[in-house]
Amino acid sequence: MSVNDASDVGDRMQHWAMTVDRFLVHAARWHGGRELVTRGADGAISRMTWQDVERRARQLSAALLAGGVGQGTRVATLSMNVSRHVEAWFGIMGMGAVCHTLNPRLFEEQLVYIVNHAGDRWLFADLQFAPIVARLRAQCPTLEQVVYLCDEAQRPGGEGIAFETLIAGQRTDVRWGQFDEHTAAALCYTSGTTGNPKGVLYSHRSQVLHTLIVSQYEVFALSARDTVMMIVPMFHANAWGLPFAAAAAGAKLVLPGPKLDPASLYELLEQEQVTFSGGVPTVWQLLLAHLKAQRLRLSSLKRVLIGGSACPEAVARSFRDDHGVEVLHGWGMTELSPIGTVSGRPNAAVAALDAEAQLAYTLKQGRVPFGVDMKISGESGERLPHDGAQQGLLKVAGPAVVARYFGEDRDVLDAEGYFDTGDIGTIDAQGYLHITDRSKDVIKSGGEWISSVEIENIAASHPKALMAAVIAVPHPKWRERPLLVVKLKPGQDATGDEFLAFLDGKIAKWWMPEQVVFVAEMPLGATGKLDKKRLRTQFPALPAS
Numbered sequence: 001m002s003v004n005d006a007s008d009v010g011d012r013m014q015h016w017a018m019t020v021d022r023f024l025v026h027a028a029r030w031h032g033g034r035e036l037v038t039r040g041a042d043g044a045i046s047r048m049t050w051q052d053v054e055r056r057a058r059q060l061s062a063a064l065l066a067g068g069v070g071q072g073t074r075v076a077t078l079s080m081n082v083s084r085h086v087e088a089w090f091g092i093m094g095m096g097a098v099c100h101t102l103n104p105r106l107f108e109e110q111l112v113y114i115v116n117h118a119g120d121r122w123l124f125a126d127l128q129f130a131p132i133v134a135r136l137r138a139q140c141p142t143l144e145q146v147v148y149l150c151d152e153a154q155r156p157g158g159e160g161i162a163f164e165t166l167i168a169g170q171r172t173d174v175r176w177g178q179f180d181e182h183t184a185a186a187l188c189y190t191s192g193t194t195g196n197p198k199g200v201l202y203s204h205r206s207q208v209l210h211t212l213i214v215s216q217y218e219v220f221a222l223s224a225r226d227t228v229m230m231i232v233p234m235f236h237a238n239a240w241g242l243p244f245a246a247a248a249a250g251a252k253l254v255l256p257g258p259k260l261d262p263a264s265l266y267e268l269l270e271q272e273q274v275t276f277s278g279g280v281p282t283v284w285q286l287l288l289a290h291l292k293a294q295r296l297r298l299s300s301l302k303r304v305l306i307g308g309s310a311c312p313e314a315v316a317r318s319f320r321d322d323h324g325v326e327v328l329h330g331w332g333m334t335e336l337s338p339i340g341t342v343s344g345r346p347n348a349a350v351a352a353l354d355a356e357a358q359l360a361y362t363l364k365q366g367r368v369p370f371g372v373d374m375k376i377s378g379e380s381g382e383r384l385p386h387d388g389a390q391q392g393l394l395k396v397a398g399p400a401v402v403a404r405y406f407g408e409d410r411d412v413l414d415a416e417g418y419f420d421t422g423d424i425g426t427i428d429a430q431g432y433l434h435i436t437d438r439s440k441d442v443i444k445s446g447g448e449w450i451s452s453v454e455i456e457n458i459a460a461s462h463p464k465a466l467m468a469a470v471i472a473v474p475h476p477k478w479r480e481r482p483l484l485v486v487k488l489k490p491g492q493d494a495t496g497d498e499f500l501a502f503l504d505g506k507i508a509k510w511w512m513p514e515q516v517v518f519v520a521e522m523p524l525g526a527t528g529k530l531d532k533k534r535l536r537t538q539f540p541a542l543p544a545s
Contacts, residue, residue: 031250
């Protein structure tokens with residue numbers, strides 16, 4: 001065979017299975033001294049290094065193997081963002097078991113359904129969730145063992161096993177990987193807003209590729225110089241891939257634990273000199289309001305990733321103008337592992353525009369990085385042009401996009417292999433995605449679509465508004481009309497006419513809400529996003545004026 005025969009090239013490359021343990025091995029070997037900082041439920045700060053995490057995660061793997069956990073065994077976690085949770089992730093996945101993150105904010109019946117559907121055998125939990133764990137054990141027959149993320153002295157009432165007791169004396173030379181990269185690594189369930197939650201089973205390969213996708217400059221662009229504070233919970237869509245991306249970059253990782261109030265977050269941001277952070281819009285709205293009220297400044301933060309729901313213009317402006325912080329506006333979902341698009345890092349054409357024009361693009365959901373593809377489809381499945389005007393069903397494809405749900409046999413892809421996200425949007429000539437609504441949230445009035453998201457974003461920029469939501473209410477003539485629900489900033493008073501006047505000229509006349517109502521509290525879902533399902537229950541019709 002000639003040395004120039006191209007057919008022989010593939011056989012000459014090393015086989016290097018893409019398994020997630022490689023992230024931690026890399027971090028420990030090449031960035032071993034970089035810290036992981038955790039604030040516990042009691043407010044105490046603890047510190048360890050990536051080397052410490054690798055050693056302890058290997059000890060956990062050894063303990064799991066000794067306890068009968070094998071490849072494919074589902075092991076659940078019920079924990080906030082703390083270092084032992086990170087150790088559990090790598091210890092579970094590294095030896096071939098499946099890490100199933102449970103959301104403690106779900107209703108108990110949802111958790112019971114999810115644990116039983118997944119067939120979880122072990123459960124790792126924070127002490128604060130001991131009451132939930134006790135109820136789960138009584139209703140989930142597959143659960144064999146509970147491990148509390150604590151030391152022996154803290155173990156609640158002699159129940160379960162303490163994490164530190166479990167790993168004490170275990171060997172550190174347990175082998176990781178050594179299995180096919182298509183092996184299942186993690187399991188995460190959707191929120192179940194339109195039925196029972198559905199499980200998305202991620203492979204090692206999909207998680208490694210997703211990490212490479214988000215590590216691109218136009219997405220997270222993390223480096224070994226960054227200090228990352230992970231506000232987005234580890235039980236929310238893989239924490240957007242931040243634990244793996246931070247390890248791959250060798251970044252310092254700050255874990256705020258359960259204390260997510262604005263004062264506590266600000267203290268950590270400044271104390272640890274955080275440069276990058278990610279969270280849902282409500283977190284940032286509350287933090288910015290705190291900073292303004294207390295006349296505080298952000299001294300180290302350079303970039304924030306905002307996702308989970310649309311970023312209000314007021315939030316983007318405040319970060320940019322008041323604090324000099326770059327906003328990365330992301331869109332994704334559990335089924336995408338979860339990142340789909342990110343805006344904030346403009347392409348050449350957008351970068352040539354002035355600051356105000358660039359902001360308009362930042363407020364869109366962004367462009368796809370390499371590794372993600374998307375299209376806009378009409379109701380009959382036809383592709384729609386990328387003109388920024390024609391809106392349709394958003395469909396996505398890629399190596400980290402779901403093909404079928406856990407426990408189901410049928411694919412959820414169209415004829416071209418794309419997954420229907422349930423979102424409605426447009427794609428413009430620059431490739432920027434703009435989500436106009438969820439298909440279940442869009443308001444259908446007089447045969448035309450009204451975007452609740454666009455009205456919300458404008459209303460939320462009113463100087464008196466803390467949060468805003470728009471839902472559809474029945475109408476005898478037009479079928480549905482928009483209702484604007486507003487939570488005001490502390491100490492503010494307002495009238496509905498003020499908000500309608502603020503919207504006048506910014507939206508089409510026929511988009512104007514029929515009414516504005518003010519609420520003391522805005523219902524939030526299990527991931528911190530506005531819960532429109534509960535708002536619709538609260539306001540099934542226009543309130544009596």
